Amino acid sequence: MSQSSQLSPMEELLMIKVGMVALGVAAGALTISTWHRILAWLVDHDVLLPAADSPLVGVPGGEGVGLDASRLAIATAVLLFLIVCGVAAIRQRLNHRAEEIA
Secondary structure: OOOOOOOOHHHHHHHHHHHHHHHHHHHHHOOHHHHHHHHHHHHHOOOOEOHHHOOOEEOOOOOOOEEOHHHHHHHHHHHHHHHHHHHHHHHHHHHHHHHHHO
16 A cells, blocks of 8 residues: 555545534534633733723623734734745645646
8 A cells, every 4th residue: 555645636625624524513612611711811811901901902702802902913913924824835735736737
């Protein structure tokens, strides 16, 4: 049996489907009480602002906790970085496939 690191298109589709199901199960397991414990931990560690500090952007289900301008700028930068890394990885994969075909 060959030990190839290449996945067939059907295997890639299967991996995507399994990932989506796993994500759905994980999201379903995250209950409201767990969400509130996570938010409380983030407030305790000064990642989020408590409602008393009147944040600019509130967190859904957070009862007023959220981000101020500086935390919002950092969160936006991290999100943009993740998007750029994802797009770069996808483009690299597509270029690699195009080279294999040619």
